[in-house]
Amino acid sequence: MIIEKIKFPDNTFWKGGVEIIRFLQDKKHQAYFVGGCVRDIILGLQPEDLDIVTSCRPKESLRYFPTADKIGLKFGVLGIEKDGYEYQLATFRRDDPQSDGRRPNRIFFANLEDDALRRDFTINAVYLDPVKPEFIDPLYGIEDLRKGILKVIGIPMKRFQEDHLRLLRAVRFAVRFNLKIEEASLKAIRDCAGLAADLSPDRIRDEISRSFKEGNVFETISTLKKTALLESIFPELKGIHFDIQRVNPLENDPDIEIRGWIELFKPLYYQTNPAEVEKALFRLNFSRRNRKKILTGIAG
Numbered sequence: 001m002i003i004e005k006i007k008f009p010d011n012t013f014w015k016g017g018v019e020i021i022r023f024l025q026d027k028k029h030q031a032y033f034v035g036g037c038v039r040d041i042i043l044g045l046q047p048e049d050l051d052i053v054t055s056c057r058p059k060e061s062l063r064y065f066p067t068a069d070k071i072g073l074k075f076g077v078l079g080i081e082k083d084g085y086e087y088q089l090a091t092f093r094r095d096d097p098q099s100d101g102r103r104p105n106r107i108f109f110a111n112l113e114d115d116a117l118r119r120d121f122t123i124n125a126v127y128l129d130p131v132k133p134e135f136i137d138p139l140y141g142i143e144d145l146r147k148g149i150l151k152v153i154g155i156p157m158k159r160f161q162e163d164h165l166r167l168l169r170a171v172r173f174a175v176r177f178n179l180k181i182e183e184a185s186l187k188a189i190r191d192c193a194g195l196a197a198d199l200s201p202d203r204i205r206d207e208i209s210r211s212f213k214e215g216n217v218f219e220t221i222s223t224l225k226k227t228a229l230l231e232s233i234f235p236e237l238k239g240i241h242f243d244i245q246r247v248n249p250l251e252n253d254p255d256i257e258i259r260g261w262i263e264l265f266k267p268l269y270y271q272t273n274p275a276e277v278e279k280a281l282f283r284l285n286f287s288r289r290n291r292k293k294i295l296t297g298i299a300g
Contacts, residue, residue: 008130009046016082017050018130020089025131027064029056030092030112032127032136039123042145043177051088053127057109058091065089075107094118095162104162113138120159120166121173122151150179156188164195168207168233171223175215186227193228197235204233205284212260221264236280240267258290262297269298 008014017033024031031054037047054061058076062068068089069079076091094114095104112127119125122141128134135142144151150173152159152166160166167189174181181189196204211220221242224230231238265277277298281291 006041006133007044008041008133012083013050013085014047016085017052017087020052020080020082020087021129022131023064024052024054024056027056029054031056032112032129034115034127035119035124038126038128038135039141039145041128042126042142049088050085051090053090053092053112053115055092055111061089061091075104076109112136117153119153120163120169122153123173123177123179125153145177148179149182150174150177150185151182152185152188156185157192160188160192160195164192164199165203165207167192167196167227167229168199168204168211171220171227171229172207172211172214175211175219175223181223181227190228193232196229196233199233201284205286208233208264209257209260212257217256217260217263220260234264234280236268236276237264240271242267255293258293258297261286261290261294265294266298274299 021031021033031052033050034053035051037050040047056064058073058078061078062070065078065080067081069081071079072088072090076093078089080087080089092110092112092115093107094110095118096106096108116125116127116138122139122144124141125137125139126141127136129136137143139153150170152170170181170185170189173179208220208224221230224233225242261281265280268280269277274295278291278295281294286294
């Protein structure tokens with residue numbers, strides 16, 4: 001798909017990524033931006049991260065970029081620093097469907113089509129060649145963005161079983177970009193909601209905090225409830241009544257993440273024992289400072 005009215009960033013970070021892609025293409029490799037940065041550009045947003053994917057195998061990439069960070073080498077991923085900025089460079093791959101609920105046990109180097117099929121949602125499987133410039137959109141992610149739909153790639157239940165964090169990422173993307181979760185994907189989230197309880201408390205806390213920050217409090221709580229994830233990840237809230245309509249979105253609140261947790265746990269505080277809230281905050285590994293802010297905010 002040829003780009004028509006897309007505005008590219010005009011900063012050193014972006015230009016450095018383009019230089020890496022151009023270099024790899026000059027070496028006769030395929031190379032593209034992919035994932036969230038492409039999605040954000042399509043939506044007219046400034047990308048915070050620039051992920052690059054290539055047909056170049058890691059060993060050859062290391063010859064080109066000998067100082068690259070090799071911490072992700074097991075998964076075909078290198079970290080490249082250029083002009084003070086960091087870029088992730090990954091080789092096209094497909095994943096072993098067997099995983100620990102977070103990462104595949106093995107990977108296999110592959111082509112662009114296979115690489116797209118291993119990704120989570122269609123909106124994150126759009127590739128951008130900034131040199132031509134041109135989009136490659138094998139799974140119609142751009143169309144889903146235009147329709148306002150969040151759709152899982154492949155068989156939704158299997159994809160959530162592979163990586164349990166995708167359950168919370170679905171909520172965050174739906175809330176952040178005002179997307180409707182496609183019916184088959186929504187049913188799979190509900191059916192797999194129990195898997196989210198296996199995630200580490202820190203991951204749960206951070207992902208929900210990002211939903212509060214990137215979207216809003218009302219939509220985050222409402223979507224967690226609609227997807228059956230609320231009681232799965234917060235068993236303390238089982239049977240708690242939420243008057244969702246009265247939750248203030250508070251989009252312009254500078255402390256929106258804390259406000260989100262206040263609104264989430266306020267019904268627990270007043271409908272059961274206030275000590276249950278503090279137990280939940282301990283379980284989620286909140287800092288002492290943030291526990292105090294949340295409890296003070298709830299008590300009014």
